[in-house]
Amino acid sequence: MKLIKILTAFIALISLQIAAAQWLNVPPPAEAKNLMVFTAGVPVVGGSNPSFTAVNGKFNGGSNNVELTGVTAGNLVAVFYGASGNPPTNAMTCSDGTSTLTKATTATVGIYSVGQWFYILAANSGDRTYTISVEGANAVQATMALEFDYTGTIVLDKQNNDHGADTTAVTTGSITTTGGANSQLILAGSSVYAGGNQGSYLIAGTAADSAVETLAGDVAVWYRIVTANTTGAGTATDSSTGASFSGQIISFKGQ
Numbered sequence: 001m002k003l004i005k006i007l008t009a010f011i012a013l014i015s016l017q018i019a020a021a022q023w024l025n026v027p028p029p030a031e032a033k034n035l036m037v038f039t040a041g042v043p044v045v046g047g048s049n050p051s052f053t054a055v056n057g058k059f060n061g062g063s064n065n066v067e068l069t070g071v072t073a074g075n076l077v078a079v080f081y082g083a084s085g086n087p088p089t090n091a092m093t094c095s096d097g098t099s100t101l102t103k104a105t106t107a108t109v110g111i112y113s114v115g116q117w118f119y120i121l122a123a124n125s126g127d128r129t130y131t132i133s134v135e136g137a138n139a140v141q142a143t144m145a146l147e148f149d150y151t152g153t154i155v156l157d158k159q160n161n162d163h164g165a166d167t168t169a170v171t172t173g174s175i176t177t178t179g180g181a182n183s184q185l186i187l188a189g190s191s192v193y194a195g196g197n198q199g200s201y202l203i204a205g206t207a208a209d210s211a212v213e214t215l216a217g218d219v220a221v222w223y224r225i226v227t228a229n230t231t232g233a234g235t236a237t238d239s240s241t242g243a244s245f246s247g248q249i250i251s252f253k254g255q
Contacts, residue, residue: 056147082191082219085138110163179253188234195243204232
């Protein structure tokens with residue numbers, strides 16, 4: 001009798017182990033697949049040739065400010081401002097509440113559209129709000145901010161801009177980067193008036209690593225990370241043949 005009880009208990013234990021193994025091997029439901037999770041602000045160890053890494057990003061449609069949470073001191077923060085109108089660009093500034101961001105050399109002021117990059121190597125960590133101040137009347141379309149980590153020294157490389165009207169072809173003007181085999185970050189941005197629904201985001205003829213646009217599609221930013229000198233423009237398409245656009249491109253290199 002005792003032997004039968006022992007065998008029964010042993011068989012029950014084996015059955016539980018098999019059931020547990022089957023349960024552990026059940027694949028996750030379809031909606032849980034392809035989820036990418038990262039912790040904003042955690043430095044990435046890049047070895048002898050570290051790479052720029054996007055760690056944070058946000059846009060605020062219809063507003064002249066945008067907040068990034070958990071910014072890491074020393075990371076590169078790039079802010080793009082898009083508006084309809086023709087404000088005086090020399091009076092346009094961006095601040096994180098403590099420090100003034102550097103403005104790309106020339107704002108792109110087209111017909112009824114404005115696009116401008118600002119950037120800073122973050123001196124302050126934590127939650128930061130980036131606010132654009134502009135003199136003159138304009139209709140704010142969006143403010144966008146992206147944060148990039150790089151283990152090393154970040155240097156501004158090249159920048160350019162362009163604008164146009166009555167076209168579906170958006171361009172930023174062309175640059176040739178000079179970072180060589182080191183990691184290089186190329187950022188493009190566009191602001192469109194009387195258009196929207198932008199798409200086909202390219203840099204130097206190659207699809208962007210990532211692109212973000214407002215729900216209306218009137219402001220977009222996109223970027224590529226490369227490890228060779230690259231020549232070309234940031235380009236996009238717009239659904240309206242009557243669109244006016246302002247585009248601007250800026251690049252950084254690691255050392």
